[in-house]
Each structure stands twice: as C-alpha cells, then as structure tokens.
Amino acid sequence: EEPRLHADPRWRHALLWRRYERLRQRCAAVAGAATSDDAVAVDLRSRFAYFDDPLRPAFLESAGGSQVPRVVVEAMARALEARWRDETGKLLKRRARRAVARWFGTLGHDSDDEEPFVVFGANATALFRELAAGLRRRLVRRRRRESASVHHKVVVVVCEASHSANLEPWLSELEEDICEVRTIRDPDHKSALERAARGATIVALPHASNLTGTVYALTDAVKIVRRVAPDALVVADGVAYAPHRRADVAALGVDVYVVAFHKTFGPHLGAAIWAPRWASREEELPLELPSSSSCSKKSCPAASWERGTVDAEACAGVAALAETYLHDDLGRGSFDRAFEAIRHAEQPTHYRLLVFLESNPAVTILRDDDAQDDDVDTSAAALSSRASRLPIVAFSHERLAAHRIAATCKDCGVAVRAGDFLSPRLLRRVARGGVDAVVRVSLAHYTTLRDLHRLFAALERLP
Numbered sequence: 150e151e152p153r154l155h156a157d158p159r160w161r162h163a164l165l166w167r168r169y170e171r172l173r174q175r176c177a178a179v180a181g182a183a184t185s186d187d188a189v190a191v192d193l194r195s196r197f198a199y200f201d202d203p204l205r206p207a208f209l210e211s212a213g214g215s216q217v218p219r220v221v222v223e224a225m226a227r228a229l230e231a232r233w234r235d236e237t238g239k240l241l242k243r244r245a246r247r248a249v250a251r252w253f254g255t256l257g258h259d260s261d262d263e264e265p266f267v268v269f270g271a272n273a274t275a276l277f278r279e280l281a282a283g284l285r286r287r288l289v290r291r292r293r294r295e296s297a298s299v300h301h302k303v304v305v306v307v308c309e310a311s312h313s314a315n316l317e318p319w320l321s322e323l324e325e326d327i328c329e330v331r332t333i334r335d336p337d338h339k340s341a342l343e344r345a346a347r348g349a350t351i352v353a354l355p356h357a358s359n360l361t362g363t364v365y366a367l368t369d370a371v372k373i374v375r376r377v378a379p380d381a382l383v384v385a386d387g388v389a390y391a392p393h394r395r396a397d398v399a400a401l402g403v404d405v406y407v408v409a410f411h412k413t414f415g416p417h418l419g420a421a422i423w424a425p426r427w428a429s430r431e432e433e434l435p436l437e438l439p440s441s442s443s444c445s446k447k448s449c450p451a452a453s454w455e456r457g458t459v460d461a462e463a464c465a466g467v468a469a470l471a472e473t474y475l476h477d478d479l480g481r482g483s484f485d486r487a488f489e490a491i492r493h494a495e496q497p498t499h500y501r502l503l504v505f506l507e508s509n510p511a512v513t514i515l516r517d518d519d520a521q522d523d524d525v526d527t528s529a530a531a532l533s534s535r536a537s538r539l540p541i542v543a544f545s546h547e548r549l550a551a552h553r554i555a556a557t558c559k560d561c562g563v564a565v566r567a568g569d570f571l572s573p574r575l576l577r578r579v580a581r582g583g584v585d586a587v588v589r590v591s592l593a594h595y596t597t598l599r600d601l602h603r604l605f606a607a608l609e610r611l612p
Contacts, residue, residue, distance in 0.1 A: 212591030283436030
C-alpha cells in the first residue's frame, strides 16, 4: 500500500504517521508501560474500540459526539440480539431510568421501589422543544378559559450563552401575545438575572458553554431565581458539562436537567432528569402533557412525556455506560470517583493545548468577558486547572479562516470542526473583529498527548 501513498502527495502525512507508529510500537515494546503525563488517558482509551487502529484520525471533536466504550456497544448488541418489547424492552427502559437517576443524584442506590422521573427523547433539542410545547399548551388552554380582559403574559428567561437547543424552542414555540421572553448574557451575570427572573414562569440556563468551555455558577444562579421567583421552573442544559464533571441535580437545585448521551460516551439518546419532588406533583407543573400521551402515570410518570417508542437498545447502552463503565470501572463503585478520574486524565492535555495556542500571537482563544478582565489569571496553567473551565477550546486566527484550518487538519488526519456550534449569540459577543466561525478543539479523558502532537503538526503546516 505504501507505493500508492507515495504517489499521491495528499497522503504523505499518512505514510509518515504509519512509519512513526511502527517505530513507536517497537519502542513501547522495549520500554514497557507508559509513564508520561497522559498515562491515565493512555490507559483509559484502551476501553474504546475506535483507538485500536492507530491510523484512524486523532479525535479532537468529542463535544460534537464522543467515542463509545466497548461495554456500551456490547450491551446494545445484546439487546438487539434478543428483542422483546413488552418484557425485555420495558426492563431495559426501567433499568436505564434508574441508572441515570443515580448518576445525576436524584435516586439513592438503596431506593428500589421509587420510580425516577427521567424522560428520554431523541436528543436534547427534542426534549427542550417538548418542554416549550408543554408550556404553550398550558397557556393556550388557559387563554381559552379566560376573557380577553384578563389575559396576562408569562415570563420566560433565556441566556445568550446558551446553545440554540435551550434558546430557540422558547423563542419559536411561544406566541408574543401570551409570553414575554427576557434575555440575559449568562447565569453568572447576577444582577441581570435577578431583574429578569422576577415573576418568571420558566428560567432556561446553561450549565456550561459548548463554545468556550466556561462552567457557570449554576447553584448560585438558582438561588437568585428562587429568591425572586419561588415558583419558577428552572430548566438547565447540561449537555456540555456532563461528559467532564458529575452533575448532582438535587444539589444544583434545578427542576429539569437535560443531557445528551451521544456526547457523553453513549448512544444517541437524550434525557431530561427531573427533580424528585415533581414525580408526585405533575399536576402543579406549568406545563401540559402532549394530547397524544396515553401512558399510565401511575406505572411510570416519566413515560407520559415521551413521544413514540423509546429506543430500548439505546437504553441498554445508557444503563451499561452508567453502571458498568462509569460506576464500576472508572469509579470503582462511585460516580464521584469516576469523574475525578476523568478530570485528572483531561488536565495534562488541556494545559498543553492552551500553551501551544497561546504561543502563536496570531491566535485568539475565545473566553468569556470575565476571563478577559485584567485582574483574572488567563495563563494556560490557571485555565486548565480551574474548576470553571472544561477542556473545550475555540480559537480564531487573524489571517486564516476557521474552515480552512479545519480542512487542513482533516487532510492531516485530525478531527476538529469549524463553525459557530449553534451558539451564534455567544460567538458574536466574545469573538473579535466580527468573526462568524471559529475552530473548536474538544478533548475528553481518552485524549492523549500524541493526539495533540498530530494537531500541532497539522497547524504548523499553515502559513
């Protein structure tokens, strides 16, 4: 195969990388186990089939969809091999709900009789749309009962920092004559949040940014909302946060926490994790069930909110992800330990990436406004170790277009992306010079320094 690679200059990098891999494997056989800074990541990636082939692209786009451990793939395959909707399917869905509820702190490990309020959906966008549609149904029904003279608008608070999934549904599903939408910068803008949340019915907040990697002080934001709008339903987007840190829904104080498992090492399935108190108080929600819902609320309250049939094979994968991979393998019996291991594995590569990008004066790393203040330490060491920063790094170049950089990386066997990542309002606020697209490098606990070296080699080829 090498003569073919020699003949086409586009594949010269593949040939060089193949030779490097052969040499590296010979050296590894002599030297023994890795002892480098990324030894934890090197060990963890052995759980993922994607990395068995060293010639595959260096995968640095986990925020768009992560790789999946073998135990998850195997669990889904077993479910496909023995499908029985009424028995096996029902058991898999119940097992997945309970596993997710334990992962996100809404169900104790000794709570065998409780049915957790975890709603599954195709993805996060579909779940947010269903929440917005539920509010619209309730408002339309109320307006029909009231006279025109007593109509009053409800207030919905959204954030510019949000992914479009937790922004657009609230803007598109609700009519202006029955709803007032108030927009704030982000949950950390406390004074603006306090003003906007007064009298609110819904407050939609992000837990972290999928563009800048910023983690917002969600617990503090919820306390502000509870003080000025005690009855507001707080809906949090945890899609960017969940792959890197453990979110305890009960401790956060939110009412609904939405995640997407295809970005959290699992199958393509979303979940809305409701605070436990709502399982027995559905009639008090400011939302209304879909008219097509025919499930028994007594047997499974969460199923009443699910449209169509939930993918049982995906549920098998989610259960294996939570119970086997995170809780048993990484955490040795603890979800907290699992995410400590994940954070420990991510920090060396996050630091090296920031150091490399900061060394180029033509590169601007996107950060929120607070991180750009003069009195804030923005060094690579500070940012990579800070609890409020995830290993998601977006940058622009003063001379090169983002899409050109991403295309060059792809040609060199490195998977990154360019765009606004469905956070256009945040991008307009934090980017300089009217940039409408940036390059995003998103790491995970299986990212190694060797992956980054391939990225660095690709970037150094650019003029």
